[in-house]
Amino acid sequence: MKYYIGIDLGGMSAKAGLMDEEGNVLRTARCETNAENPTEVTAGDLADLAGRLIEEQGVARGDVAAIGVGSPGVINSESGTVVVWSNFHWKDVPLGEMIAKRAGLPVYVTNDANAAALGEAKYGSGKGYADSVMITLGTGVGGGIVLGGKLFDGYRSAGGELGHTVIRRGGKLCTCGRKGCFECYASATALKRETRIAMEKHPASLLWKFAPTPEEVSGKTAFDAARAGDRYAKRVVKEYIESLGDGIANIVNLLRPQAIVIGGGVSNEGEYLISRVRKYVEKHIYASVEYAPLAIVCASLGGDAGLYGACAYAMQRVR
Numbered sequence: 001m002k003y004y005i006g007i008d009l010g011g012m013s014a015k016a017g018l019m020d021e022e023g024n025v026l027r028t029a030r031c032e033t034n035a036e037n038p039t040e041v042t043a044g045d046l047a048d049l050a051g052r053l054i055e056e057q058g059v060a061r062g063d064v065a066a067i068g069v070g071s072p073g074v075i076n077s078e079s080g081t082v083v084v085w086s087n088f089h090w091k092d093v094p095l096g097e098m099i100a101k102r103a104g105l106p107v108y109v110t111n112d113a114n115a116a117a118l119g120e121a122k123y124g125s126g127k128g129y130a131d132s133v134m135i136t137l138g139t140g141v142g143g144g145i146v147l148g149g150k151l152f153d154g155y156r157s158a159g160g161e162l163g164h165t166v167i168r169r170g171g172k173l174c175t176c177g178r179k180g181c182f183e184c185y186a187s188a189t190a191l192k193r194e195t196r197i198a199m200e201k202h203p204a205s206l207l208w209k210f211a212p213t214p215e216e217v218s219g220k221t222a223f224d225a226a227r228a229g230d231r232y233a234k235r236v237v238k239e240y241i242e243s244l245g246d247g248i249a250n251i252v253n254l255l256r257p258q259a260i261v262i263g264g265g266v267s268n269e270g271e272y273l274i275s276r277v278r279k280y281v282e283k284h285i286y287a288s289v290e291y292a293p294l295a296i297v298c299a300s301l302g303g304d305a306g307l308y309g310a311c312a313y314a315m316q317r318v319r
Helices: 039-057 095-103 112-123 182-186 188-201 221-227 231-255 265-269 271-284 302-318
Strands: 003-009 013-020 025-032 064-071 074-076 081-085 090-093 107-111 132-137 141-147 150-152 259-263 295-298
Touching: 003 039, 003 112, 003 302, 013 039, 013 302, 025 039, 025 302, 039 064, 039 095, 064 095, 064 112, 064 302, 074 107, 081 095, 095 107, 107 112, 107 302, 112 132, 112 141, 112 150, 112 259, 112 302, 132 231, 132 265, 141 182, 141 231, 150 302, 182 188, 182 231, 188 221, 188 231, 188 265, 221 231, 221 271, 231 259, 231 271, 259 265, 259 271, 265 271, 271 295
Parallel strands: 003 064, 064 107, 132 259, 259 295
Antiparallel strands: 003 013, 013 025, 074 081, 081 090, 132 141, 141 150
């Protein structure tokens, strides 16, 4: 039996898991991370985290085939280098090599959104589909592409930036410098922005019942008020779903995956969101779903998707 370790690296913590060949996560562990720490310290902490899993599970180090890491930022997956991670001020950090030296094991690094997409594809809601695309709806719009069961991340791992495809020419200014990006309209940040605008315009709206102050607005506020019958909230939700649907339709028309997996905080709305998105997308894609069926589903692994994906990535790279 061979084992694999997956590490989901985040800005405040890292979570690691030890997986067997059959996809069972046997043990997990966490450690804190901090942007102020030198890169050597962070790499050492991650190697020690892997070592702790091996020791606590009681497996032989020689039976661990590899470590996979899902890291934020632009990643050169061939070299295991974090090209840039702005939140940690990292530039050209050979993370894979640094962890490998201390852990004594092969280390493979990919982008954290790609890892989450692979995790859902192999062990979550995308299981059973050879081709799937995951879209995460959080502060921004991220995601990853899995084709033929393997990650597709483009030349030098710089592809798959789904949130920075334009859906509104000349639209809102994005943090990337372009206008009208998918992210500007379909992220949780965008949803909260439009909810606040509706609240300011309509003081009698039920939106105020679910968020007594603009600061209390969340990605749930408009959906909760819409379910309660508020027409202004329904408009916010409708426009949000149409923007999300436009971005998904572009992805489907380009790649025609078998499944779109939606994750991130907004996906907690479940079928209330998914059924409406599905209906909109089916009307706006080229070639009917009768000919080329398309599943649109909620992610199921939650915060563990990156951990599962990092394990799966290590498994794929070794094989």
